[in-house]
Amino acid sequence: MKLRQVPLRELDCAGSVVRATTPYILEYDEVAALARDLFQTYAQLINPSATGLGPRQRESNAESYPLLGPKRELGWLHVVYDLDETRLALELSPEEATKFYRLLREQRIVRPDLEQLRSMMSGNLAETVAAVFWQIGAIKVSMGDLRPLFRVDAGRNYSPIYIDVKGLTNYPAVNDFVMASAALLVHNLDFDLVCGIEAGSIAIAALLAQKLSRPMFFARRERRYPEASPFEGIRSHELFRKRVLLVDDTMVHGWTKIRVIREIREWGGRVDWCFVLFDRQQAGSNELEQVKVRLLSLTGRDSALSDKIPRQISLLTDGELAEVTDYFRDPRAWHERRGLQFHEPSPASSG
Numbered sequence: 001m002k003l004r005q006v007p008l009r010e011l012d013c014a015g016s017v018v019r020a021t022t023p024y025i026l027e028y029d030e031v032a033a034l035a036r037d038l039f040q041t042y043a044q045l046i047n048p049s050a051t052g053l054g055p056r057q058r059e060s061n062a063e064s065y066p067l068l069g070p071k072r073e074l075g076w077l078h079v080v081y082d083l084d085e086t087r088l089a090l091e092l093s094p095e096e097a098t099k100f101y102r103l104l105r106e107q108r109i110v111r112p113d114l115e116q117l118r119s120m121m122s123g124n125l126a127e128t129v130a131a132v133f134w135q136i137g138a139i140k141v142s143m144g145d146l147r148p149l150f151r152v153d154a155g156r157n158y159s160p161i162y163i164d165v166k167g168l169t170n171y172p173a174v175n176d177f178v179m180a181s182a183a184l185l186v187h188n189l190d191f192d193l194v195c196g197i198e199a200g201s202i203a204i205a206a207l208l209a210q211k212l213s214r215p216m217f218f219a220r221r222e223r224r225y226p227e228a229s230p231f232e233g234i235r236s237h238e239l240f241r242k243r244v245l246l247v248d249d250t251m252v253h254g255w256t257k258i259r260v261i262r263e264i265r266e267w268g269g270r271v272d273w274c275f276v277l278f279d280r281q282q283a284g285s286n287e288l289e290q291v292k293v294r295l296l297s298l299t300g301r302d303s304a305l306s307d308k309i310p311r312q313i314s315l316l317t318d319g320e321l322a323e324v325t326d327y328f329r330d331p332r333a334w335h336e337r338r339g340l341q342f343h344e345p346s347p348a349s350s351g
């Protein structure tokens with residue numbers, strides 16, 4: 001059994017102890033394999049000075065494994081067998097415990113709970129949606145020590161944060177809440193058609209169009225052969241003088257959207273509004289304003305990093321918050337401090 005295979009709940013880090021529960025009774029041989037893999041993960045990613053896994057020490061309904069270093073014990077793995085679950089605890093240094101918490105966080109069992117959000121925070125709609133995104137893992141953070149940094153700007157630059165809302169459909173209740181909120185936000189806009197962009201926003205545009213009872217088509221991200229149409233689901237004359245709401249999942253720089261806007265206008269359509277679920281607030285709205293299109297977003301960076309979202313929901317550590325804030329303050333300087341080359345984003349490089 002590999003550590004990454006274990007689904008976890010009730011994940012917590014307090015000082016030097018990381019605790020988690022898996023809702024399964026693990027067999028003894030599974031725990032032994034898990035302990036070995038956990039030690040390998042610890043030695044590879046957290047403490048290279050670790051030398052081995054000590055012998056198992058068994059009690060009535062529990063067992064423990066020491067994590068060994070050259071001269072002393074570096075930590076302990078404790079496993080407790082309950083009636084219908086197995087509880088895990090790791091004793092490490094506070095810094096190492098925080099790192100292991102960040103690793104295990106990605107394996108938590110996702111159970112979106114809007115009622116829990118309402119009881120824990122008093123934010124506006126944008127902050128509530130951002131909290132939901134945190135809850136389902138749609139907002140991902142990496143400082144590059146345990147997981148690679150994310151690639152952005154067509155893979156030319158790096159980022160400690162990535163927004164991936166493509167998994168919304170895996171959580172029907174959340175998806176319905178998000179799309180209902182989106183429909184509420186845009187329903188007073190004046191438009192005839194909804195246009196998504198291949199491939200990430202097709203499902204979003206389709207669901208939004210359905211809720212608003214509007215026709216929907218989508219734009220190709222690229223033409224695979226010269227005579228290919230830039231759009232699917234609509235013919236040229238059906239777009240003539242029609243008002244189009246352009247829909248996408250996220251907003252970074254906006255250059256792909258500007259290309260689509262120009263193609264819609266070349267076909268005789270009108271575009272006055274662009275709607276996204278998440279705006280990274282990296283001047284994309286300013287780019288759209290240059291082509292006389294206004295941006296409307298359901299949520300964005302400021303809402304996601306709002307202090308109204310408690311850490312019990314975002315599971316964000318102090319170090320990660322500082323890293324993300326530093327990045328958004330000045331991406332070029334952030335790259336330079338890390339010894340990374342920064343490429344000035346441009347429409348040609350980013351698409």
